[in-house]
Every structure is written in structure tokens, then in C-alpha cells.
Amino acid sequence: MTTPLATHAGPEAWSGKQILITGGAGFIGSTLATRLSQYGSKVTVIDSLVPEFGGNLFNLDACADQVRINFSDIREPFSLKPLLKNVDILFNLAGQTSHMDSMTDPHTDLNINCAAQLNLVEACRSVNPDIRIIFASTRQIYGRPEYLPVDEQHPIAPVDINGIHKYAAEQYYQLYHNLYGIKSCIFRLTNTIGPRMRVKDARQTFVGVWLRQLIEDVPIEVWGGNQLRDFNDVEDVVDAFLIAALDDKCYGEIFNLGSHEKISLLALAKLMIQLNGAGELVIRDYPQDRKKIDIGDYYSSYDKFSDFTGWTPTTPLEQTIERTIGFYQEHLPAYL
Amino acid sequence: MTTPLATHAGPEAWSGKQILITGGAGFIGSTLATRLSQYGSKVTVIDSLVPEFGGNLFNLDACADQVRINFSDIREPFSLKPLLKNVDILFNLAGQTSHMDSMTDPHTDLNINCAAQLNLVEACRSVNPDIRIIFASTRQIYGRPEYLPVDEQHPIAPVDINGIHKYAAEQYYQLYHNLYGIKSCIFRLTNTIGPRMRVKDARQTFVGVWLRQLIEDVPIEVWGGNQLRDFNDVEDVVDAFLIAALDDKCYGEIFNLGSHEKISLLALAKLMIQLNGAGELVIRDYPQDRKKIDIGDYYSSYDKFSDFTGWTPTTPLEQTIERTIGFYQEHLPAYL
Numbered sequence: 001m002t003t004p005l006a007t008h009a010g011p012e013a014w015s016g017k018q019i020l021i022t023g024g025a026g027f028i029g030s031t032l033a034t035r036l037s038q039y040g041s042k043v044t045v046i047d048s049l050v051p052e053f054g055g056n057l058f059n060l061d062a063c064a065d066q067v068r069i070n071f072s073d074i075r076e077p078f079s080l081k082p083l084l085k086n087v088d089i090l091f092n093l094a095g096q097t098s099h100m101d102s103m104t105d106p107h108t109d110l111n112i113n114c115a116a117q118l119n120l121v122e123a124c125r126s127v128n129p130d131i132r133i134i135f136a137s138t139r140q141i142y143g144r145p146e147y148l149p150v151d152e153q154h155p156i157a158p159v160d161i162n163g164i165h166k167y168a169a170e171q172y173y174q175l176y177h178n179l180y181g182i183k184s185c186i187f188r189l190t191n192t193i194g195p196r197m198r199v200k201d202a203r204q205t206f207v208g209v210w211l212r213q214l215i216e217d218v219p220i221e222v223w224g225g226n227q228l229r230d231f232n233d234v235e236d237v238v239d240a241f242l243i244a245a246l247d248d249k250c251y252g253e254i255f256n257l258g259s260h261e262k263i264s265l266l267a268l269a270k271l272m273i274q275l276n277g278a279g280e281l282v283i284r285d286y287p288q289d290r291k292k293i294d295i296g297d298y299y300s301s302y303d304k305f306s307d308f309t310g311w312t313p314t315t316p317l318e319q320t321i322e323r324t325i326g327f328y329q330e331h332l333p334a335y336l
Numbered sequence: 337m338t339t340p341l342a343t344h345a346g347p348e349a350w351s352g353k354q355i356l357i358t359g360g361a362g363f364i365g366s367t368l369a370t371r372l373s374q375y376g377s378k379v380t381v382i383d384s385l386v387p388e389f390g391g392n393l394f395n396l397d398a399c400a401d402q403v404r405i406n407f408s409d410i411r412e413p414f415s416l417k418p419l420l421k422n423v424d425i426l427f428n429l430a431g432q433t434s435h436m437d438s439m440t441d442p443h444t445d446l447n448i449n450c451a452a453q454l455n456l457v458e459a460c461r462s463v464n465p466d467i468r469i470i471f472a473s474t475r476q477i478y479g480r481p482e483y484l485p486v487d488e489q490h491p492i493a494p495v496d497i498n499g500i501h502k503y504a505a506e507q508y509y510q511l512y513h514n515l516y517g518i519k520s521c522i523f524r525l526t527n528t529i530g531p532r533m534r535v536k537d538a539r540q541t542f543v544g545v546w547l548r549q550l551i552e553d554v555p556i557e558v559w560g561g562n563q564l565r566d567f568n569d570v571e572d573v574v575d576a577f578l579i580a581a582l583d584d585k586c587y588g589e590i591f592n593l594g595s596h597e598k599i600s601l602l603a604l605a606k607l608m609i610q611l612n613g614a615g616e617l618v619i620r621d622y623p624q625d626r627k628k629i630d631i632g633d634y635y636s637s638y639d640k641f642s643d644f645t646g647w648t649p650t651t652p653l654e655q656t657i658e659r660t661i662g663f664y665q666e667h668l669p670a671y672l
């Protein structure tokens with residue numbers, strides 16, 4: 001299969017570009033920073049290293065010499081302006097991603113996922129209205145699917161505070177695009193996995209904590225198990241971001257990412273154990289306090305983005321899991 | 337025509353009920369406070385009297401002896417808890433309503449329309465989970481209509497920051513209803529008019545500033561003029577709130593209000609001049625800086641609420657305007 005990566009997002013196109021990545025020490029942000037520094041971009045990373053979020057300086061080890069790290073919090077409005085000047089493309093990945101934390105501390109979720117996003121888009125408008133913005137949103141805003149696969153027309157019905165706020169932030173970007181011409185492209189990510197993900201706990205995804213359990217030789221705890229999910233390899237997500245960023249017809253649009261491979265949680269746990277060569281699992285009833293925010297089966301249609309750009313996810317799930325297990329077998333202590 | 341008001345919202349049902357009204361010195365809040373104090377409810381009003389919002393102590397003149405006024409701001413979380421204890425029904429009307437202000441100062445809009453609403457719903461959950469909440473939202477969240485009349489299934493596409501935040505707040509109430517059983521009922525109001533509305537400027541509705549122009553003998557300024565709108569008399573809106581508040585099947589629901597009478601802005605201006613007995617108008621092009629947030633024709637379907645409860649708006653537009661002009665002919669200085 002021919003992928004359009006060579007034309008759209010080849011290394012040459014990125015050489016010398018001024019890139020800013022919020023949440024750049026996090027899972028996806030650091031993978032992007034690593035790739036773009038290989039491509040010769042001038043990358044600045046913003047990260048606040050809030051312990052509950054995904055930032056981890058170890059993630060930037062491979063590109064530490066090429067990347068400029070700016071320790072700051074996007075909730076703080078003034079420091080954003082000098083950082084945004086002269087930026088060609090902003091990859092805006094900073095956020096509070098934990099669904100449970102959004103329920104126990106909704107104000108922090110509001111501040112990081114709404115107030116800080118307003119700061120960002122206002123700062124762009126003020127100092128760099130020609131900037132291009134790739135904004136990472138989440139499938140969480142769809143809630144419990146009314147049909148599968150879920151496409152971008154699916155009704156919005158968040159089952160948690162995090163989803164409400166991420167949707168509000170999407171609307172800021174759409175509004176500023178329509179009113180002020182600030183170019184933004186929104187991706188609604190499904191479960192993204194790969195090296196550098198948070199594994200300390202389930203704050204990014206349950207797969208993180210499963211990886212830790214696997215490496216630490218603790219039984220993987222599966223809640224329910226029949227729920228179907230789709231997963232994207234982080235490198236495929238980075239490909240999607242790079243393709244969109246250089247393709248002006250993607251701005252003003254909202255795209256799902258996703259995968260044609262669907263797998264039940266139980267089958268996933270078994271696959272992880274098999275690829276690890278050892279491990280156990282226990283199946284538990286879905287916890288009562290989380291039942292109301294359980295969304296059942298979920299997988300995305302990424303047809304729209306595919307039609308726009310030719311992107312499809314190219315990494316088989318098995319290969320992603322194998323590579324990720326290998327990474328944490330070697331580096332787990334850096335993530336605890 | 338028989339209306340269901342006698343059974344649903346008759347005075348007897350309200351006698352002795354503990355009522356809290358946020359934004360209770362504002363236009364709709366004070367009309368509600370006046371009515372409920374006539375019905376023998378024990379009414380407490382919260383208002384911060386922020387000069388740009390709708391609060392005006394003159395609005396509570398008719399019920400000043402019966403109503404307890406608590407001067408405070410719902411953005412301040414701690415003072416809400418003692419006020420919410422033992423309340424039977426909360427009419428939650430406090431908010432930033434100006435579309436233009438939400439664009440020039442989006443953070444204030446976020447704080448009052450989102451952060452403060454989180455405070456409120458969290459405080460209810462903590463000190464009074466059995467409370468019933470009537471929440472005033474706005475047709476603004478629909479944006480430019482895709483079809484008319486606009487019903488509750490119409491896509492959400494706010495054309496300003498205010499609409500984004502009001503929709504997020506709606507979702508808080510829906511989420512807390514679904515997850516925690518906090519009973520709430522959401523009304524999406526169309527243009528509401530009547531005595532006690534803000535007329536100092538167009539922050540609540542353009543009709544306010546037209547009333548002022550009319551009384552001050554300044555030409556009414558009509559932008560465009562062909563746009564159709566519907567209007568509700570504030571007393572009809574109060575009826576709707578009272579009916580819903582005592583009808584448990586309304587909780588967990590979202591209802592449009594609206595009117596079967598539709599009128600163009602130009603025809604409305606002419607009607608106002610006619611009923612005032614004097615006045616002039618000038619027609620101007622829609623201002624360039626507001627064109628992008630112009631929604632064209634708008635009117636609501638209120639069939640859902642009508643089907644649920646039998647409510648229909650009973651006051652003819654002409655009668656509302658006549659009564660309102662009379663009010664401001666007498667009381668304009670109290671509103672400047």
C-alpha cells in the first residue's frame with residue numbers, strides 16, 4: 001500500500017520550521033518533538049510537569065540536545081505570548097486527560113482544558129494570527145455510542161466533566177477560526193498507545209496501568225472484558241498530525257482518528273500477556289462507581305481524514321504492543 | 337382557552353416553599369421573586385449587582401418586605417453552601433448574558449457561566465442533593481438556524497463564547513442529573529421582554545435599548561430589519577418555570593420556550609412607535625464587526641414543553657410591548 005506520507009509529511013518539508021508543542025514532555029508531545037527534531041524543525045516544548053499529567057523529561061531524552069524546553073503552565077497567560085511569536089505551527093497537546101480526576105476536581109479540569117485554551121487562542125490572536133494550530137481532542141466527547149463506528153456527525157454527549165470541557169475548547173478553536181481566521185485543525189483521538197505513555201496509573205488510559213502490571217508481574221485487572229475498543233499507535237497519530245499540519249484544507253476541520261482493528265479488552269489483555277511471554281489476568285465486575293461513565297463498545301470511523309489526506313493507520317496493534325512492552329521492560333523505573 | 341396554570345402552578349402549591357433565586361435582582365429573577373412572594377413562598381434572592389449584568393434593586397421594590405436579599409457572587413464558592421441548605425427549588429438565573437462582552441472578555445464569561453455553575457452544582461451535591469433546579473439557558477447555543485422553527489434536536493453551533501459556555505453549563509446540569517440524581521430542568525429562552533428588563537444598553541436584548549431610545553425620544557436604530565424573531569412575555573416565562581418546577585417529569589429535560597407570533601425587527605420597531613404614540617426609526621446596515629455573529633431569522637418550537645405540560649405563551653406581543661412601554665415611561669430613570 002502506498003501511503004501519502006512521503007509527499008505530505010516528508011522530512012524536507014519540516015526542515016527549519018518553527019514548532020511549538022504544549023504538553024511537549026508528555027506521551028504524544030514528546031514523540032512528536034522527537035520526530036520533528038529528526039526532521040530538522042526548530043522545536044520548543046512547553047510543559048508544566050504537573051505530576052498527575054503526562055509530562056516526563058525522560059520522554060525527551062532522544063532529542064534533548066535539539067529541543068528547547070520551556071517549563072511553564074499554559075494557565076499562566078503572559079508567558080505564552082513571547083513563546084507564540086514567530087511560531088509556524090502549534091501542536092496543542094497540553095491538557096488534563098483523566099476522566100476520574102475531572103469528576104473529583106472539576107475546577108482544575110476547567111482551568112486547564114478551558115481557561116488555558118482561551119489564553120492560548122487569545123494569545124495567538126494577539127501576537128501571531130497567522131499561526132496554524134493542531135488541537136488534540138478526544139473521543140470522550142461522544143459519550144456512549146449511539147452507533148458504530150462513531151463518525152464526526154455522531155451526537156455530542158459527554159459522560160464526564162473532561163468531555164464537556166474538551167468540547168468547549170474545540171468550540172473555541174472553531175469559533176476563532178470562523179470569526180478571526182485563526183487556522184486550527186481538531187483531532188478527536190481514540191486510545192493512543194506506544195512508548196512514552198503514562199504507565200504509573202490509569203490517568204491516560206487503562207493500557208498504561210496494564211503495562212505496568214505486566215512488567216511488575218502483577219495480574220492485569222480487566223473490568224468486564226467484552227467491551228470493544230480501537231487503538232492507534234502513537235507514531236501513526238504523529239503521522240496524522242504532520243500530514244494535517246501541512247495541508248491547508250484540513251484547517252477549520254474536525255477529524256476522528258481510529259483504527260480498523262477492533263479488539264475486546266479481554267483479548268487485548270491476553271495478547272499483551274502472550275507478547276510479554278508471561279503474565280496473568282483477573283476479570284472483575286465493572287466497578288459500581290464507574291459504571292455510569294462506562295461507554296460500552298467504542299470504535300471510530302476515520303474515513304473523513306482518510307478521504308481528505310489518504311492517511312490510514314499502518315502499524316498493526318500486535319506490533320505496537322510488542323514495541324511498547326519492550327520499551328517498558330527496559331525503562332519502567334523512569335515512569336514510576 | 338383553558339391553561340393548566342391552575343393545577344400546576346397555582347398559588348397554593350407555592351405557599352411556604354423555600355425558594356432561592358440566583359440573579360434574583362435581574363429582569364426575570366425579580367419578576368419571579370415578585371410572583372412567588374405573592375404566592376407565599378419564602379424567597380431568598382442572590383445578586384452581585386455587577387453593573388454590566390441585569391441586577392437592579394428597584395426591580396424588587398414590589399416585594400422588598402417579603403424577600404430576603406443576599407448580596408453575593410456565585411463565583412465565590414463558600415457562601416453558596418449555607419444559602420442552598422433547606423432550599424426546595426433553586427431558580428438559577430445568574431449569568432453573563434452579553435454576547436459582545438463574551439467576545440471582548442471571554443474569561444469573565446467563563447468564570448460566571450461555567451466556573452460559577454460548577455460551584456453551584458457541586459454545592460448542591462454536597463449540602464442539598466434533593467434540591468430541584470430550574471436553569472435558564474439560551475437559544476444562542478443553536479447559532480444560525482439550519483431549519484425553522486428551531487426545536488431541541490437542532491444542532492448546537494454557538495456563534496459566540498457566551499453560547500459555548502452556556503452549553504457547557506447545560507451539560508454540567510445534565511451530567512449531575514444523570515450521575516448523581518441532582519434534579520435539574522433546563523430552559524433555552526428566546527428573546528424575553530417585559531417590565532424590569534435592562535434598557536441601559538443592548539446587553540440583555542436590543543429591545544432594551546430600543547425602549548430607552550423610544551422613551552428618550554431618540555430614533556430607534558434598526559440593524560437590517562428583515563430578520564424574524566419570536567418574543568416571550570416575562571410573565572409567560574415565569575409561568576413556564578413555575579409549571580416545570582412542580583412537575584417531576586420535567587427534570588432531566590431540556591425545553592425551548594418561544595412564541596407562535598413571529599415578527600420582523602422592522603415591524604417590531606414600527607409597532608413600538610405606534611404603541612408609544614410617537615417615535616422615529618433609522619435603518620442601518622448590519623455592523624461589519626457583528627455580521628459574523630448575526631444568526632439571520634430565528635424562532636423556536638416550544639412544542640416539547642407544550643406537550644409535556646400544556647403551557648403555551650398567552651400574552652399577545654402587542655400587550656407585552658404596551659405594558660412595557662408604560663413601565664418605562666414611568667420608571668426609566670431607575671434603569672439608567
